[in-house]
Amino acid sequence: MSQSVVNKGKADLPPQRSGPPGERNGLKGHPWLTLLTVAVGVMMVALDGTVVAIANPVIQTDLGASPADIQWVTSGYLLALAVFLITAGKIGDRFGHKATFLVGATGFAATSAAIGFAGSIQTVIAFRVLQGLFGALLQPAALGLLRGAFPAEKLNMAIGIWAGVIGASTAAGPIVGGLLVEHVSWQSVFFINVPVGAAALLLGLWILRDVRAENAAKSFDIPGIVLLSAAMFALVWGIIKAPSWGWGDTRTLLFLGGALLAMVLFALWQARAKEPLIPLSLFRSVPLSAGTLLMILMAFAFFGAIFFVTFYLQNVHGMTPVQAGVHLLPMTGMMIIGAPAAGAAIGKVGPRIPIVAGMLLTTLAMYGMSTLDTHSGAGVMSLWFVLMGLGISPVMVGATEVIVGNAPMELSGVAGGLQQSAMQVGGSLGTAVLGAVMASKVSSALPGNWAKAGLPPVEGAQGAQLKQAAQLGIAPPAPQGTPEQAVHAMAEAVHSSFVSGMSMAFGVAAVIAFAAALLGLLTKRGSNDAGPAVHI
Template sequence: MTSQTTVEKASREPRDAPAPAPAKGLRGHPWLTLFSVAIGVMMVALDGTIVAIANPAIQRDLGASLADVQWITNGYMLALAVSLITAGKLGDRFGHRQTFLIGVVGFAAASGAIGLSNSVVLVITFRVLQGLFGALLMPAALGLLRATFPAEKLNMAIGIWGMVIGASTAGGPILGGVLVEHVSWQSVFFINVPVGVIALVLGVLILKDHRAENAPRSFDIAGIVLLSSAMFCLIWALIKGAEWGWGDVKTVGFLAAAVVLFAAFALVQQRVKEPLIPLAMFRSVPLSAGTVLMVLMAFAFMGGLFFVTFYLQNVHGMKAVDAGLHLLPLTAMMIIASPLAGLLITKFGPRVPLVGGMVCTAVAMFGMSQLTVGTGTVTMSIWFALLGLGLAPVMVGATEVIVGNAPMELSGVAGGLQQAAMQVGGSLGTAVLGAIMAARVDAELAGNWKDAQLPPMSAEQLEQASSAVKVGMPPVAPGTPTDVAGKIVGVTHDTFVSGMSTAFMVAGIVAVIAALVATLTKRGANAEAGVGAGHI
């Protein structure tokens, strides 16, 4: 049976099991299920940003090189991105409850092992394991929500789920700064152990396994190998492109390999009985639009947020904790707006909230492109809050559009697709906006340096200075006279902000494109069926 036949058959059959009856007791209770999976998801979302604060302390304590520290982040990101869709398929096959609990146990155990590690090699190894177990956990959480909640309550549940992810992601630098500054870098990882134990106990007591009648019974091994290899080549090229150069043979080679592997994957999916991703899924315009929208949203958000941390810490001279506190308007607005977005999407459908959210995101990005070296806290807070307001409905709505427009038996794959789209978008945004930022700095630094009447630099010195300026760090050598050092600081900050402004302008344009894509979305088929149904 081809993938097209499989999906067409699924579309003729009831896509969901009957709406779950009101739960009696703990097992399978929708809101308790949401609470349980939210704790597990919080661990993974936090680790996406909290570890960045700990990296300098890890480098000092373990004597790691810059490349080693980069691998602490890259190893986790690669393992997560490569495994998400396959992990979602495992949930569809063996049950999302089982894969969620395995993910929780593995993630917490790997976190504890990192805290006990005495070498950077062990830290990197266990970070990769963290990513693999995190990949099991994230799609399973969405699959459990999809199976547990009646359709008319699903958007609210995903809204709270999105709130947890948004708050954890944005709150990571704050918590990480406090722990590293007042405890140790190991505490950043040890904190996951008690959280994991709580999530495990709640999961065992509360979570109920749901299996679609036509759930997959076999595995597409060739598809798994091809898709994992393609994702690895793509993400690796995006990670290393800035270091190698975007025209370098290695970067081009990995990107070309990714294209070939994705093409081979598509061919295989059309020929196997139970494909990893039935390509006929993408004949659903709303599902395809939701996936593209998630990529574009993550491109603008994660790519833009990358510069904000350097701007706050290196231009404004804030400590990590202070920088995190300045991002509280973004975090707080996502916490407030995500459940409200779920209500709006339930009542009016996703299209208008999604378009409005991306318009708000675009306005915020264009606003942040006007930030200067002297911009005050109030102005920054306005743009950060508007960004949070725009992101909330997109995080909720695009997730529901992807998961809700997929057949029930593919809910895990759809959840993996949603998370993979975020990872690809975030990596792409960081890479592309980083390249734009670097090009602007390279184009302006020499002229700005000369205009400030600073001593001329050799080509090698200019290259070294440019590397520092790209993260907002003034290349002031020891013993530099105070007046000269002041000029270098001024040139550095002005050049960095100019590059950052250009990057935010591009992010704003991407957000406008995303708003146009959002016009193609609509409510998932399961939600359409549930409008007007009973309540929990």
């Protein structure tokens, strides 16, 4: 993209919608109905993220999958999603966000049905990868459609409601998944996407109006797509495998080094490509760059730390998946309420103050959660969960608006893909890094807690298995005839070690959240309605 195009002002930019601006045929293109339609579509993806986690143990048993196989049910999906997001955004910019959204919704529902009918774990994994590709089409297209349907002063509210739907779907996942797995089958967890996808398709055909920019690139930057995909694959794969390989392992370093090399080559190519996938001039916008880094840090702290909460609730407090989902409702409920409220606040005062305040609240919540122990009650947990939900809401909405709103209209899909990629990379990195921090702390604390409980030392292979179980808060099965007092002592030693590791992970997450709060000072809203110019 030339410098003159990057600096275009409001009057020179193309209309957001095909056809005369402001003209609608019936309900087609109606902003709030557009929001309803895209919300139904992204609800599938958000629901799927937490529902499948509940179903994995049953899938493993039913299909006789190995631990490595069942890991691929999640990892294959995440890899496909992370690798394809920015390219999917480019597809929306080129062919229209409506068509991209409809293909994504239809494909996601179809692959979900195929997984439900699968008879082997290999088939499940293959269709999960395809599901990730179609999910990648949905997310940036949804943001592009919102960007095209709403004027700048109402975009924040729309993104807030959209984020609230994602929060509600995420909150419902463990509860819906637990009920379906317990009372129907694991297949029903995937079949539930079929009617939702059909509704998104029908609503999309009826309501959505195509959104594309007249000066969007007419060709694809194939070398750029290959280099960026290679970089994202190597990065996410290296992060996923690092906990099992070890962060200093040659394989981990090769993948992470390869990701860095591919990203450098990608940047060099973008500087010379005629129609680059991501014009580097985009990142001369300080707010957009800050918003992208902010999204990475937020996802690192939030998703990385929250990963341990489900193990804390289920393995330390002995809750069922459904009970754990109910206990998380104060957090997810606040996200549902807080996201639209944050959108309204950002519309009035801009994103900077809500983002900084939100990350400071998140920092406080992270610190509070680092003080939880094995006997913490529901009241104190709910307090920190509420603060977490209220803190994350303005950041999710504000950072999304900053990234998408500070990109030109012809790059709105790429900007949406960039926002989602930042979240995926941050979440994956946070889970892996904080997982390593926690594993190290648990391994060092367990021998002392075990000895303090008056238990005989466990060494060799049994000792290694004990440490691995303790990293998930799982007390070892006691041999038959073991006194109840000894069983209780073993559980207490394991749970205390797990909580000490979780506390350290939340402490690190609190530091990252505070750094994100400082970064939030650099954010500001996009500058115009028709697709903000990049601020040089």
